[in-house]
Amino acid sequence: MTTTAVRPKSRRLSPRWRDYGRPRELLLRYLLLLLVLGLTVGPLIWQFLASLKGTGEDVFGANASLLPHHPTLHAYREVFSQVPVATYIRNSLIVVLLSVASQLLFSTTAGYMLSKPAWKGRRAVWILLVASMMFPFESIMVSLFLSIRDLGLVDSVVGVWLPGFVGAINVLLMRGAFLAVPREIEDSGMLDGASEWQRFRHLYLPSAWGAILVVTINTFISAWDDFLWPLIVLRSEDHMTLTLGLSRLQSSSFGYDQRVVMAGSVISVIPVLVLFVITQRWFYKGVSAGAVKL
Incomplete structure (x- = not known):
């Protein structure tokens, strides 16, 4: 009678974890993710913690600590007492609403027209849009300011909004989303007697909702965070x-306090964070659905 040695069962990954690779690869991925998380979110967390420090705690230097010893909202109260935050928020919201409305209107209609093959000059317009993305804003900044000055829009909210009323990247994004709509859907609409506007409104726009949301979020973030152009145009x-x-x-006129500056930075980024947290699921779906085909 022969006996066979019983081999110990090797630990195997479950089917769910097997799809992600070996344990060593998983560890490397998580380390890279933690590194990226620290580089992106770390400065924001540090600013928030620094804004909670009291006047006797150091923000920089060898004696500075990451966590505040006596958390306080004194810096936030100073922000609202030193500058008219409500007025700034109102002006930013006006610029954001104008930018989002114009971007959605012109990028969807222009992207729809560029997705149609039956008109001459379509490829030339597409090439011009792509070429315009190669020039940095700083290269046309002076000419834009001269145009805004000649229009009499210096030191106005409209002057801040007008140069960004439509973006080439958003037009190309909507073009890619409309190209992904099956041709059979439009053919069926034409057989039912739908006009061009009806096909655009009832067939194409519902199919490109993900790309529309991406355009909305990108426009909101860029208009809300813009600093250089308002600095050039605005005076009062x-x-x-x-x-x-x-x-x-x-500035020294407000008695420069590092904690107050940190509190102001946190206040400015809160609306963007709230918007992204609420819409992140649809944002990623829209990027994968409409942003891959230009």
Whole structure:
């Protein structure tokens, strides 16, 4: 009678974890993710913790600690007492609403027309849009300012909004989303007697909702966080946007306090974080659905 040695069962990954690779690969992936998380979210967390420090605690230097010893909201109260935050928020919201409305209107209609093959010059327009994305904003900044000055829009919210009323990247994004709509859907609409506007409104727009959401979020973030162009155009405090107005906290006239500056930075980024947290699921779906085909 022969006996066979019983081999110990090797630990195997479950089918769910097997799809992600070996344990060593998983560890490397998580380490890279933690590194990226620290580089992106770390500065924001540090600013928030620094804004909670009291006047006797150091923000920089060898004696500075990461966590505040005596958390306080004194810096946030100073922000609202030193500058008119409500006025800045109102002006920023006006610029954001104008930018989102114009971007959605012109990018969807222009993207729809570029997705149609039956008109001459379509490829030339597409090439011009792609070429316009190769020039940085700084290269056309002076000419834009001269145009805004000639129109009499210096020191106005409209002057801040007008240069960004439509973006080439958003037009190409919507074009890719409309190209992904099956041709059979439009053919069926034409057989039912739907006009061009009806096909655009009832067939194409519902199919490109993901790309529309991406355009909305990108426009909101870029218009809300813009600093350079408002700095060039705006003069009076009543017309300043939030990012530009809060930068005045760094001037010596307000008694430069590092904690107050950190609190102002946190206030300016809160709306963007709230918007992204609420819409992140649809944002990623829209990127994968409409942003891959230009």
